[in-house]
Amino acid sequence: xxxxxxxxxxxxxxxxxxxxxxxxxxxxxxxxxxxxxxxxxxxxxxxxxxxxxxxxxxxxxxxxxxxxxxxxxxxxxxxxxxxxxxxxxxxxxxxxxxxxxxxxxxxxxxxxxxxxxxxxxxxxxxxxxxxxxxxxxxxxxxxxxxxxxxxxxxxxxxxxxxxxxxxxxxxxxxxxxxxxxxxxxxxxxxxxxxxxxxxxxxxxxxxxxxxxxxxxxxxxxxxxxxxxxxxxxxxxxxxxxxxxxxxxxxxxxxxxxxxxxxxxxxxxxxxxxxxxxxxxxxxxxxxxxxxxxxxxxxxxxxxxxxxxxxxxxxxxxxxxxxxxxxxxxxxxxxxxxxxxxxxxxxxxxxxxxxxxxxxxxxxxxxxxxxxxxxxxxxxxxxxxxxxxxxxxxxxxxxxxxxxxxxxxxxxxxxxxxxxxxxxxxxxxxxxxxxxxxxxxxxxxxxxxxxxxxxxxxxxxxxxxxxxxxxxxxxxxxxxxxxxxxxxxxxxxxxxxxxxxxxxxxxxxxxxxxxxxxxxxxxxxxx
Amino acid sequence: xxxxxxxxxxxxxxxxxxxxxxxxxxxxxxxxxxxxxxxxxxxxxxxxxxxxxxxxxxxxxxxxxxxxxxxxxxxxxxxxxxxxxxxxxxxxxxxxxxxxxxxxxxxxxxxxxxxxxxxxxxxxxxxxxxxxxxxxxxxxxxxxxxxxxxxxxxxxxxxxxxxxxxxx
Numbered sequence: 290x291x292x293x294x295x296x297x298x299x300x301x302x303x304x305x306x307x308x309x310x311x312x313x314x315x316x317x318x319x320x321x322x323x324x325x326x327x328x329x330x331x332x333x334x335x336x337x338x339x340x341x342x343x344x345x346x347x348x349x350x351x352x353x354x355x356x357x358x359x360x361x362x363x364x365x366x367x368x369x370x371x372x373x374x375x376x377x378x379x380x381x382x383x384x385x386x387x388x389x390x391x392x393x394x395x396x397x398x399x400x401x402x403x404x405x406x407x408x409x410x411x412x413x414x415x416x417x418x419x420x421x422x423x424x425x426x427x428x429x430x431x432x433x434x435x436x437x438x439x440x441x442x443x444x445x446x447x448x449x450x451x452x453x454x455x456x457x458x459x460x461x462x463x464x465x466x467x468x469x470x471x472x473x474x475x476x477x478x479x480x481x482x483x484x485x486x487x488x489x490x491x492x493x494x495x496x497x498x499x500x501x502x503x504x505x506x507x508x509x510x511x512x513x514x515x516x517x518x519x520x521x522x523x524x525x526x527x528x529x530x531x532x533x534x535x536x537x538x539x540x541x542x543x544x545x546x547x548x549x550x551x552x553x554x555x556x557x558x559x560x561x562x563x564x565x566x567x568x569x570x571x572x573x574x575x576x577x578x579x580x581x582x583x584x585x586x587x588x589x590x591x592x593x594x595x596x597x598x599x600x601x602x603x604x605x606x607x608x609x610x611x612x613x614x615x616x617x618x619x620x621x622x623x624x625x626x627x628x629x630x631x632x633x634x635x636x637x638x639x640x641x642x643x644x645x646x647x648x649x650x651x652x653x654x655x656x657x658x659x660x661x662x663x664x665x666x667x668x669x670x671x672x673x674x675x676x677x678x679x680x681x682x683x684x685x686x687x688x689x690x691x692x693x694x695x696x697x698x699x700x701x702x703x704x705x706x707x708x709x710x711x712x713x714x715x716x717x718x719x720x721x722x723x724x725x726x727x728x729x730x731x732x733x734x735x736x737x738x739x740x741x742x743x744x745x746x747x748x749x750x751x752x753x754x755x756x757x758x759x760x761x762x763x764x765x766x767x768x769x770x771x772x773x774x775x776x777x778x779x780x781x782x783x784x785x786x787x788x789x790x791x792x793x794x795x796x797x798x799x800x801x802x803x804x805x806x807x808x809x810x811x812x813x814x815x
Numbered sequence: 816x817x818x819x820x821x822x823x824x825x826x827x828x829x830x831x832x833x834x835x836x837x838x839x840x841x842x843x844x845x846x847x848x849x850x851x852x853x854x855x856x857x858x859x860x861x862x863x864x865x866x867x868x869x870x871x872x873x874x875x876x877x878x879x880x881x882x883x884x885x886x887x888x889x890x891x892x893x894x895x896x897x898x899x900x901x902x903x904x905x906x907x908x909x910x911x912x913x914x915x916x917x918x919x920x921x922x923x924x925x926x927x928x929x930x931x932x933x934x935x936x937x938x939x940x941x942x943x944x945x946x947x948x949x950x951x952x953x954x955x956x957x958x959x960x961x962x963x964x965x966x967x968x969x970x971x972x973x974x975x976x977x978x979x980x981x982x983x
Contacts, residue, residue, distance in 0.1 A: 420944075424907040431943050438943045442907055466912050469891035471859045471869050474909060495908045496863040499942035518938045521867025521963065565870075584877035591874070601965065602867050811865045814906075 292317075292367040295336065303332055314537060315686065316749055317371045318359075323385060329373045330360055330387045330394075337364045337371060340667025340782070341387075343749075343760050344397035345775040346405045348434045350379045356407055358384055359762070359775075360394065361749075365685050370749050377407055386412035393667025393782060404501075406430040419494030419814055422447050431502050454480035454488045462796060466495045473810030477799075484795045489788045496814040504774035509535045509609045509743050512771050516761070517604045520778055520812030522565075525558045525603040526754030527761075527812075531774070532607055534750025534763035541610050541741040546733040548689045550612045552726045554603050555752060556719040561590040562755040562807070563712040563719075564635070569804040570709060571642065574651045579641045586634050593627050596620075610741040621727050632720050639713055649706070656802035658703040658790040668786040670757015670779040672806055675711045676703035682753040693725045703790075705805040743769030756807060757783065778812030839970050840885040846977045847886040851897060854886045855977060857927075858896035858920070862913050863945065864903030867963040868930040872900065875966035882970060893919040898976070899953075902963075904932040904939045905946035917953040923982050925956040927973065930963050937962065956980065 299319075300307060309320040321329045333339070343361040350356065355376040362371050377384045386409035388395035398409040399418045406428075420431075423444045430436060454461075459482045466474035474495040480488040500519050504512050516531035517524040529551055536543060568583025591601040597614045598606040606612060616624075642648050658668070663676040673680050674697070681697050683690045698714035700707035747764045757779025766772040787806050791799055847855045861869055875882045876889070890896050893916045905913060917926070928949045931937035936947040949955050957979075959972040 419908075421908045423911070436943070466909065467860055467916055471861075471872050471889055473861045473864075473866060473869065474912065495906060495912070496861070496903070497906050497908060497944050498863050498904060498939045499944040500939070503939060503942050515938050518865050518867075518932075518962070521865035522870060524865070524867065581878050584874070585879065588874060588877050588879050601871075602963070604962070809866060810861075811863065814863075 290366045292364075292369060295364065295367045299332060299336065302336075303329060305329075313747075315369050317369050318374050319372065321373050321375050323375070326373060326375045327385050327387050327390065330362075331390055333362045333371050333373060334391050337362050337367070339363045339365070340393035340664065340669075341391055341397060342370075342667070342669075342758070343762060343775060343777045344394055344401070345762065346377070346401045346407055346432070347764070347773050348405065348432065349376075351434060354379045356382070356405060358401070358407070360387065361762070363685065365680065368685055382406060383408045383410050385410055388412045388414070392665045396781060396785070404430060404432040406433065416449065417494075419497040421494060422449050431499060436502075449492065451478050451490050451492070452480075452488060456482070458482055459487070475810055479796060479799070481796060485793050486791050486796060486799070487793075489791050489799075491784055491788050493784060493810065494814050496811040498811075498815070500815040501774055501776060504771045507771050509765070509769060509771070512774070513607060513609065514605070516776075517602075517607075519776060519815065520780070520809040521602065522562055522809060523558065523754040523756070523759060523778070523812060525554045525607065526752055526759045527776075527778070528604070528607045529555065529612075529752050530750045530759040530761040531763065532609055532612075532750065533752065534748045534761040535609055535743075535765065536741075537748030537750060538746035538763055538765050539741065539744050539748075539769075540746070543610055543612075544733075544736055544739075545689075546730065546736055547610070547612045549726050549730045549733065550614060551607065552689045553723050553730070554598070554606065554612070555754075556723050556726070557590060557594055557597075558603060559719045559755040560631070560716060561587050561594070563716050564590065564638075566804060566807045567638065567642070567709065567712055569807065570652065570705070570801060571648070573800040573804050574648055576642075576645065576648055579638055582634060582638050582641070586631050586638070589627060589631055589634075593624065597624070608738070609743070610739045611736075613736070613738070615735070616727065616730060618731070621731065624727065625724060628720055628723060632717070635713075635716055642709075651798070651801060652705040652709055652805075654702075655705045655798050656790040656794060656805060658786050660703060662789050663703065663786060666785045666789070667782045669782060670753065671711055671715070671755070672708060672757070672779075672783050672786050674698060675700045675707040677701040682751055682758050686751065689726065689729075690722070692729060693722050695722060705801055708805040745769075754779065756780065756809070776815055778809060780808040780810075780813035783808050784813055836880055836967060836970065839967070839974055840882070843887065843970065843974045843977065844885040846974065850977060850980065850982055851886075854888065855898065855973075856888055856890045856896045857898045857900050857973075858890055858893045858916065859900045859902070860913055860916050862901060862903035862909040862933070862949065863906035863939075864930060864932055868902035868932075871963045871966055872902070872929065872969060875969050877966075880966045880970065882966075882973075887973060893917070894921065896920050897924060899924065899926045900929055901926065901949045901953075901955075902929045902933055904936040904942075905949055905952060907944050907946065910946050910952050913949070913952050925976065925980050926953055927957045927959060927976055928955050929959045929969065930961060932962075934958055934960070
């Protein structure tokens with residue numbers, strides 16, 4: 290299916306006038322009203338076979354007296370982002386909820402409600418997500434333009450209600466926000482009957498820092514720096530997604546050299562994180578030898594990052610319109626040597642893990658995430674690929690990946706082992722890709738650092754980070770400052786995948802399931 | 816199987832530690848010996864950091880730095896800890912948890928902050944949802960600058976802290 294066919298079918302089925310559909314590069318905006326909003330979303334959801342990927346509001350009360358809601362789906366075949374756009378009356382502050390029909394939209398609606406004070410009418414879950422009742426009063430909506438911080442923060446006096454599981458022998462295990470390990474904060478509430486978990490409810494938001502609001506009014510290059518601090522382990526992916534969005538908004542095309550360099554960095558980030566996660570899984574079954582080896586490989590890659598970009602986490606190398614590290618021939622050979630050594634170590638790591646019966650026993654069939662569950666909740670990235678869903682932004686918007694031997698790694702089963710296998714497969718793909726990118730890079734002429742002009746506009750920037758898509762929707766004002774920035778990290782929806790995959794498993798396997806997803810607290814909480 | 820272990824072992828040994836880390840480490844060990852009778856236990860708390868500081872703290876325990884061999888270990892409970900290592904700008908949601916963690920530690924105790932966020936909010940300064948630094952909630956004794964601080968920086972500053980701390 291190409292875009293024109295999709296558009297024709299959509300118009301036929303919805304009866305929309307063609308003028309309501311605006312196209313801008315890889316983005317399509319469809320203007321809806323209260324009556325046909327839900328139907329449009331359903332048409333897109335089913336027609337594009339996409340969960341809600343990005344769903345947010347924007348405060349346009351100053352210019353047009355409305356709030357605008359954007360509900361975005363990804364057309365994997367038509368290779369476009371398709372948004373249903375709805376204006377919400379400034380006084381009424383209510384819009385029809387889609388969460389009952391499209392579950393993957395639910396968390397986004399809770400987010401819109403607490404950040405803008407807009408009510409998704411009929412949404413099944415009205416609870417706050419990040420602004421905890423204990424510290425944040427009623428009536429303060431941070432992402433509204435006229436928002437003023439409450440002078441004294443105090444709670445609402447109401448308590449957050451967890452789902453209650455009752456019955457003979459059922460007990461609750463509350464964990465967090467401060468966990469035993471060196472890890473981010475979150476609250477997990479297990480309901481357990483005997484050994485198996487029968488319900489897990491997550492309460493997150495502990496690392497909420499108001500990132501989206503902080504972008505507002507910042508210049509593009511300052512914003513890239515901030516984006517790199519949204520989720521530390523995906524610093525490059527976040528910076529890149531913002532840069533891509535801003536470049537699209539300004540109509541900037543970047544050089545082949547920049548694209549290749551960004552490709553190398555993105556894959557380096559994937560490698561150190563995947564190795565880290567594999568080591569983490571070994572730790573969580575108390576298998577310390579391979580975890581030590583994994584942490585060593587990670588350290589070697591971090592040092593390689595530092596050699597190339599002067600930062601162990603690749604911060605600061607990406608800029609608006611350019612990304613470059615001077616890669617001399619000698620340096621390139623050194624990189625290849627380090628990567629080949631790392632590859633050998635990874636083979637050993639894999640052999641140690643896969644030849645250990647007790648390790649395999651722990652990971653096989655543990656933490657099963659069914660494909661249907663993954664599809665319903667809009668699970669993205671690696672976790673979705675391990676459950677059999679063919680999804681990877683590197684195939685949807687290939688860019689420089691087109692010139693390489695990129696192959697999508699996928700497993701069918703959806704258990705911890707499947708996610709482990711996807712990681713190992715992606716590691717070898719990434720190692721190969723970096724070598725291919727570097728040989729392509731050596732054919733490119735060196736260049737001066739560009740400083741392209743910034744102008745008014747909107748754009749979606751996205752890339753496949755190590756755990757899944759990182760999506761930024763950015764609107765720049767006439768001075769080139771950020772007016773609204775919406776961030777979606779794959780962690781946001783994938784946390785739900787975690788809470789479903791542990792059902793029926795024993796509590797001691799929870800850390801293992803958790804690590805197999807390796808979700809970011811800060812990326813989800815923003 | 817034995818063979819695999821041997822290769823991996825060789826790889827681990829070959830990479831081990833630069834002279835600098837060893838020097839810092841030995842000094843750290845002797846200071847800890849003097850003041851904490853052999854071991855310094857640290858409890859880490861993330862108050863809204865992006866995760867990079869945690870990643871570097873964990874890196875300090877990898878075979879290349881292996882901070883544990885000098886007597887420093889990261890413990891699971893504040894009740895076991897001599898020191899608190901805090902990262903992040905302190906999200907409003909975390910301020911109570913941070914305070915409670917600090918209160919749960921037995922005295923004498925001291926606090927080290929890691930990373931620019933923990934000092935004054937860093938890149939998140941001015942946000943509506945942060946306290947803007949660990950010092951607003953609990954008394955802070957030492958700070959490790961960086962975004963994130965590298966494992967070597969962490970070791971250096973833990974050494975400085977142990978050297979300068981007055982045990983009451």
